Amino acid sequence: MRWVFVAWLLMAGPVFAVLPAEMLPDPVMEARARAISQELRCLVCRNESIDDSDAGLAHDLRVLLRERLLAGDTDAAAVAFIVDRYGEFVLLRPTTAGGNLLLWLAGPLMVLGGGVVAVAMVRRRSRDAEAEALSVEDQARLAELLQK
Amino acid sequence: MIVELGHFAVILAFCVAVVQMTLPMIGAQRRDGALMALAGPAATAQFLLIAVAFGALTYAFVTDDFSLRLVVNNSNTLQPMLYKVAGVWGNHEGSLLLWVLDLSFFGACAHWFGGNLPAALKARVLAVQAAIGVAFLAFMLLTSNPFWRLDSPPMNGQDMNPLLQDPGLAFHPPFLYLGYVGLSMAFSFAVAALIEGRVDAAWGRWVRPWTLLAWVFLTIGIAMGSWWAYYELGWGGFWFWDPVENASFMPWLIATALLHSAIVVEKREALKAWTILLAILAFGFSLIGTFIVRSGVITSVHSFANDPERGVFILLILAVFMGGALTLFAARAGALEAKGVFAMVSRESALVANNLLLTVAAFVVFVGTIWPLVAEIVMGRALSVGAPFFDAAFTPFMAALAVILPIGAVMPWKRADLAKSARAFRAAAVLAVALGLLIYAVQTGRSALGPVGVMLAVWVVLGAGLDLLNCTGRGDFSTRTARLRRLPRGDWGKAVAHGGFGILIFGVAAMSTWVTEDIRVVQKGGSYDLGPYQVQLVAVTEVQGPNYTARRAEMRVTRGGAQIATMYPEKRAYPVAGMATTEAAIRQSVAGDLYLVIGDPQDGGGWAVRSYIKPFADWLWGGALLMALGGMLSLSDRRYRIAAAATRRRRMAVAAE
Numbered sequence: 001m002r003w004v005f006v007a008w009l010l011m012a013g014p015v016f017a018v019l020p021a022e023m024l025p026d027p028v029m030e031a032r033a034r035a036i037s038q039e040l041r042c043l044v045c046r047n048e049s050i051d052d053s054d055a056g057l058a059h060d061l062r063v064l065l066r067e068r069l070l071a072g073d074t075d076a077a078a079v080a081f082i083v084d085r086y087g088e089f090v091l092l093r094p095t096t097a098g099g100n101l102l103l104w105l106a107g108p109l110m111v112l113g114g115g116v117v118a119v120a121m122v123r124r125r126s127r128d129a130e131a132e133a134l135s136v137e138d139q140a141r142l143a144e145l146l147q148k
Numbered sequence: 149m150i151v152e153l154g155h156f157a158v159i160l161a162f163c164v165a166v167v168q169m170t171l172p173m174i175g176a177q178r179r180d181g182a183l184m185a186l187a188g189p190a191a192t193a194q195f196l197l198i199a200v201a202f203g204a205l206t207y208a209f210v211t212d213d214f215s216l217r218l219v220v221n222n223s224n225t226l227q228p229m230l231y232k233v234a235g236v237w238g239n240h241e242g243s244l245l246l247w248v249l250d251l252s253f254f255g256a257c258a259h260w261f262g263g264n265l266p267a268a269l270k271a272r273v274l275a276v277q278a279a280i281g282v283a284f285l286a287f288m289l290l291t292s293n294p295f296w297r298l299d300s301p302p303m304n305g306q307d308m309n310p311l312l313q314d315p316g317l318a319f320h321p322p323f324l325y326l327g328y329v330g331l332s333m334a335f336s337f338a339v340a341a342l343i344e345g346r347v348d349a350a351w352g353r354w355v356r357p358w359t360l361l362a363w364v365f366l367t368i369g370i371a372m373g374s375w376w377a378y379y380e381l382g383w384g385g386f387w388f389w390d391p392v393e394n395a396s397f398m399p400w401l402i403a404t405a406l407l408h409s410a411i412v413v414e415k416r417e418a419l420k421a422w423t424i425l426l427a428i429l430a431f432g433f434s435l436i437g438t439f440i441v442r443s444g445v446i447t448s449v450h451s452f453a454n455d456p457e458r459g460v461f462i463l464l465i466l467a468v469f470m471g472g473a474l475t476l477f478a479a480r481a482g483a484l485e486a487k488g489v490f491a492m493v494s495r496e497s498a499l500v501a502n503n504l505l506l507t508v509a510a511f512v513v514f515v516g517t518i519w520p521l522v523a524e525i526v527m528g529r530a531l532s533v534g535a536p537f538f539d540a541a542f543t544p545f546m547a548a549l550a551v552i553l554p555i556g557a558v559m560p561w562k563r564a565d566l567a568k569s570a571r572a573f574r575a576a577a578v579l580a581v582a583l584g585l586l587i588y589a590v591q592t593g594r595s596a597l598g599p600v601g602v603m604l605a606v607w608v609v610l611g612a613g614l615d616l617l618n619c620t621g622r623g624d625f626s627t628r629t630a631r632l633r634r635l636p637r638g639d640w641g642k643a644v645a646h647g648g649f650g651i652l653i654f655g656v657a658a659m660s661t662w663v664t665e666d667i668r669v670v671q672k673g674g675s676y677d678l679g680p681y682q683v684q685l686v687a688v689t690e691v692q693g694p695n696y697t698a699r700r701a702e703m704r705v706t707r708g709g710a711q712i713a714t715m716y717p718e719k720r721a722y723p724v725a726g727m728a729t730t731e732a733a734i735r736q737s738v739a740g741d742l743y744l745v746i747g748d749p750q751d752g753g754g755w756a757v758r759s760y761i762k763p764f765a766d767w768l769w770g771g772a773l774l775m776a777l778g779g780m781l782s783l784s785d786r787r788y789r790i791a792a793a794a795t796r797r798r799r800m801a802v803a804a805e
């Protein structure tokens with residue numbers, strides 16, 4: 001069985017997402033890289049960020065990202081650099097450009113719309129509730145009874 | 149032979165389901181008692197037949213029958229028995245068989261425990277339930293038959309996906325499916341009620357336990373899946389907003405809303421149409437989830453186009469059932485007259501707010517999940533919607549829910565005084581905000597997530613406690629504690645489930661915010677600091693498992709010189725499947741988990757090692773389990789049974805006259 005294990009070790013490649021060798025010596029710089037790479041998709045994986053993925057491509061992207069940061073790019077510039085090459089598919093946080101605005105506004109719009117409908121519904125019900133409530137005379141009578 | 153019996157049983161079950169779908173429905177329309185009475189025995193027969201089929205497939209897996217295509221693709225002689233059995237449902241065809249087994253089980257339960265249901269309602273419910281069964285049995289027989297034989301069986305199988313060879317995941321699908329499919333009961337009741345044109349408090353009382361049961365299973369299933377991801381995927385993430393996860397989360401959110409609105413139907417006979425709609429949607433999202441998982445459409449539009457048969461079939465089922473139910477709803481919802489009136493400030497409107505937030509949250513998850521598909525088809529853009537979007541777009545609704553929960557939960561029905569209801573919570577609110585601010589002040593980063601999470605968690609947990617206390621009324625301490633013990637289980641269930649939600653919020657916030665991570669190369673014998681601990685890599689050995697080989701590290705953890713633990717993270721290789729898995733070593737404690745992962749040998753010697761301290765990690769799953777426990781407590785409430793007994797007495801009295 002040993003040879004299988006060794007063979008597997010040879011073909012398995014990197015196991016970790018972020019490898020020790022990739023990491024930048026400057027912790028601030030590295031933290032920036034980590035934060036950005038959590039928002040970039042590993043293109044060959046299923047819904048994994050390059051920070052979590054152990055695929056070879058994710059490794060290449062992590063190294064590329066760190067190179068850009070070392071070259072003095074801002075976070076936005078480094079991301080733009082990668083989007084230019086790989087398309088917006090690489091962004092795990094979709095932009096708000098064009099039709100995507102609808103995606104971002106879907107929740108707020110629905111809560112507003114649903115809220116208006118719900119309030120109108122409850123108001124209609126509560127008007128019925130008022131009609132059902134005690135009249136002034138009934139209340140006076142109730143107070144009288146309670147005092148006895 | 150046994151396998152053929154199983155195959156035959158499925159075909160028979162399909163025939164029985166066709167009968168159960170049609171005759172009782174006709175009987176209910178014509179008030180024909182004999183036809184209606186057919187539904188019950190048919191439901192039992194259908195369940196028994198599918199159970200036989202499931203048993204046959206299990207037998208094939210257990211005895212390594214490699215003449216079965218499914219067994220070849222998903223099992224191996226070396227696989228431990230547990231995973232041979234789990235292999236039955238660890239694949240598309242087998243999981244579908246489990247799906248219909250659960251479906252027929254719930255149908256049979258409606259017969260077994262539905263003695264107090266009016267005959268026509270019961271016949272219609274079982275007929276609708278059978279209609280779903282017909283659709284899925286046909287799907288199984290036509291596109292995904294688990295009993296497919298091979299002409300020339302191989303000597304051995306190809307092993308189950310190693311990632312699934314894990315106790316946590318072995319039992320994750322059964323729970324999840326019981327939850328998914330349990331929602332079919334609410335759906336069947338909703339459609340039956342629409343056909344009858346009548347929804348009343350009794351309907352609410354019948355639907356609630358089924359929804360609650362499904363919800364409990366779904367909660368446990370999702371928690372197990374998340375727990376599995378946490379320890380198996382090797383870096384301690386617990387939720388990925390993967391389409392498959394979202395598929396189980398959307399029905400959960402809608403079911404939670406349904407659970408709460410059904411209370412309003414039962415107690416106040418209001419929100420009827422809305423509750424019916426939720427019951428339809430809850431199961432609709434279950435079907436959508438099944439479609440997403442089974443068709444692969446979200447992973448890639450192209451994989452769907454390559455093998456469209458299954459996807460199109462499920463889409464068809466979805467269209468027929470959702471289209472049919474929603475059309476029926478549109479036609480009949482107006483006829484459901486609402487009785488209970490309530491004021492703007494009342495328990496009812498608090499539950500309306502709860503429903504609004506939960507439904508919108510589910511909608512956000514839904515839109516985010518299908519957006520890549522929409523964008524590609526409509527806009528021609530290939531884009532991704534990942535965790536950062538969901539974190540930003542989903543979380544605010546849950547936060548809002550946590551804010552209104554404690555006060556909404558104690559508001560009186562019909563008409564409430566907000567100031568009066570809130571008075572008891574003043575101290576809790578002050579405490580929650582103070583703790584949040586304190587944590588904001590002492591934490592090193594300037595992240596708001598942690599403090600806000602703690603604030604909401606304290607608020608919700610204290611609120612749950614105050615809710616219980618509130619139920620004990622007035623009096624001195626001893627009378628109130630005595631009353632506390634005698635409170636109905638339903639009250640306890642509510643408080644426990646709400647408290648669990650608060651604890652879950654805390655776990656998520658703490659684990660996401662204050663995690664300590666360390667990635668480095670460690671030489672054999674070398675040690676490093678991790679938070680307050682020192683970790684030493686003592687040895688790395690090779691270990692032989694039943695169907696895998698593993699590289700196992702021995703890591704000694706000390707704190708201030710005193711040894712705390714020796715941990716053994718592994719990396720396993722499954723030669724048959726050609727895959728590797730990481731087995732993190734996790735030392736759990738109430739304050740947090742120590743999480744160690746061993747990686748590959750490095751070029752310059754030594755091993756890559758990943759370590760984490762995950763503060764309060766177990767609180768997350770503890771909270772989820774508390775929520776499930778709360779559901780079970782409510783289910784065991786005597787009031788459900790008393791209500792059932794009361795109706796039975798009434799009917800017997802009528803019969804005696």
